[in-house]
């Protein structure tokens with residue numbers, strides 16, 4: 130969603146801000162803007178509807194000089210995408226502000242500020258914040274205490290940075306519900322909503338915590354907690370690759386990330402397995418003690434991460450012998466739920482900042498769960514910091530909005546978790562050794578699945594003129610069908626629905642005709658014969674079948690049936706492997722349709738508002 134970059138330096142900061150915004154483009158946005166104070170104390174602001182490249186062009190035509198600035202990519206919540214609604218917002222020509230999040234009491238505050246004579250030029254909740262801080266500043270003349278006083282009047286979520294043209298040597302930032310990170314330079318300092326934005330200028334970061342307010346100059350960073358008490362935050366050296374934001378030889382980040390899966394999975398596994406076991410301590414020092422008591426697992430996640438949780442449910446109950454429930458965070462957080470004894474609360478998130486998942490974790494902490502664990506791809510993110518245990522999926526930076534390598538590494542992490550907990554329940558030493566062997570085979574098995582790329586590219590042509598599609602699977606392949614359908618929807622905008630194949634007769638069969646492609650994930654397992662009957666039901670009604678199967682499945686190519694064959698793999702890891710062709714299918718369909726693969730319309734990479 131929205132992205133923030135800020136800088137105070139001796140040099141001109143326009144290029145640093147612009148590069149930061151480009152690196153945040155993957156989060157999804159509809160407009161962009163920058164405000165810089167020049168050497169004479171003038172506030173200069175440029176905003177554009179559309180891409181950061183349009184803002185860059187505007188800045189090329191009219192370059193901005195100055196060592197203090199803030200910049201933003203906006204994903205509309207209050208008010209349509211437009212130049213007027215784009216950030217930074219300015220109050221009375223003096224204060225500029227950028228903001229991520231949603232202010233829930235903005236209407237009351239807007240009325241109050243209008244009565245005090247403030248004029249509004251946008252429909253945003255952010256302009257309300259700008260005027261509110263300005264009003265405080267006119268009372269006490271200190272930006273830091275004005276921001277503190279203003280945020281105390283806000284309800285909702287914010288990550289915000291404020292700049293005053295009358296004293297551009299300092300920026301003030303505040304965080305509640307939307308992440309902010311300080312980047313430490315030498316004689317210059319930076320702020321951003323995501324460390325990726327600042328990798329070209331620094332690797333040393335301080336993560337602001339909930340309620341923190343920060344005052345930053347070129348040489349000093351002071352952080353205060355919600356009560357105004359000075360606090361220290363740990364400096365973290367980032368190990369993210371500087372070029373994490375580079376597409377390399379690939380046409381799109383998504384394609385690069387699909388092809389990175391063998392190495393991403395290798396990283397996930399590295400140092401975490403012995404020959405026959407999963408190393409429990411990889412989940413944290415307290416993991417063995419906690420896992421030995423677990424009798425129930427509650428998984429909470431959103432979107433693709435939720436699908437990973439759905440697969441894990443099959444594994445937990447069949448492999449570990451441990452009861453497992455999975456629920457979408459936005460539902461869980463608003464209902465009263467039952468907490469069984471010895472229950473582990475597990476969140477899954479590539480970003481670690483998803484507002485609903487974070488709220489669910491906070492609720493769980495008050496609800497009697499034994500402990501919390503997050504499986505996450507971003508070290509230092511909110512979910513990681515607030516959970517008792519954290520396991521990094523180590524997929525590397527994922528830029529494409531539609532998650533690929535983050536998903537498969539989540540599945541790998543979950544299978545390790547199943548083994549670690551299973552050891553204290555139904556998983557024998559022999560079965561764990563077999564599971565470990567299968568995990569180790571994954572990088573090369575995924576490599577072979579990627580070899581189907583050309584055939585899938587040809588298959589994709591059949592989808593380009595279609596408006597609807599169905600995805601079918603059974604057992605642990607059902608959530609994989611759901612993930613396949615989600616991927617196709619997200620990036621090609623073709624309507625796609627997934628069904629557990631046994632549900633066909635209970636409704637969706639009515640939709641089948643020769644304009645409805647039906648994609649089936651059909652590895653040879655104990656449900657294959659049932660699945661074959663479901664496919665016959667589709668074929669008999671003129672439906673078009675596109676089947677991913679293995680050689681042992683003995684499925685014949687024929688009229689209206691196209692079969693692509695994968696190598697036979699152990700059932701346990703089959704959901705991970707069958708994800709690959711479905712990712713490629715969506716990618717190639719989107720290419721033919723000419724959509725924006727890496728930044729699909731209306732979607733965001735990090736969903737920091739509920």
Ligand code: F1P
Nearest residue numbers: 432433434478479480483532734
């Ligand atoms: C959940 C999610 C992703 C999806 C997209 C938007 O986020 O739905 O699965 O790919 O990027 O958010 P997270 O909690 O896994 O970060």
